[in-house]
Amino acid sequence: xxxxxxxxxxxxxxxxxxxxxxxxxxxxxxxxxxxxxxxxxxxxxxxxxxxxxxxxxxxxxxxxxxxxxxxxxxxxxx
Numbered sequence: 001x002x003x004x005x006x007x008x009x010x011x012x013x014x015x016x017x018x019x020x021x022x023x024x025x026x027x028x029x030x031x032x033x034x035x036x037x038x039x040x041x042x043x044x045x046x047x048x049x050x051x052x053x054x055x056x057x058x059x060x061x062x063x064x065x066x067x068x069x070x071x072x073x074x075x076x077x078x
Contacts (some may be wrong), residue, residue, distance in 0.1 A: 007046065007049065007051055007056060008046040008047070008049070010064055011046065011056075011059060013042075014060075014063050014065060015063075018063055018064075020063075021040060022042060022043060022046075023039050025042075025059070025062070026038065026042050026051075028062070029058070029059070029062050030076075032062065033047070034062065035053075049058045
C-alpha cells in the first residue's frame, strides 16, 4: 500500500510499476475510449495539482488499481 498525499508522486510510482510513461498512459487511455486528454494537459494538471478526483479514479481504474478510504486510528478531537 502506498501512503502519499501527493497525487503526482502517486501516479508516477504507479506508472513506474506498470512500465509506462505519462505519454504512453495518455495514448493508451485515449485509445481505450476514456475521455480525451493530451500529454500537455495531463502534465499541467499534475504540476498545478488541479487534477479532478474523477480523473484520478479513471487513471487508477485503467492501471488496475482501486481507491480505498480507511479510517485513521483514534485521534483526540478538540
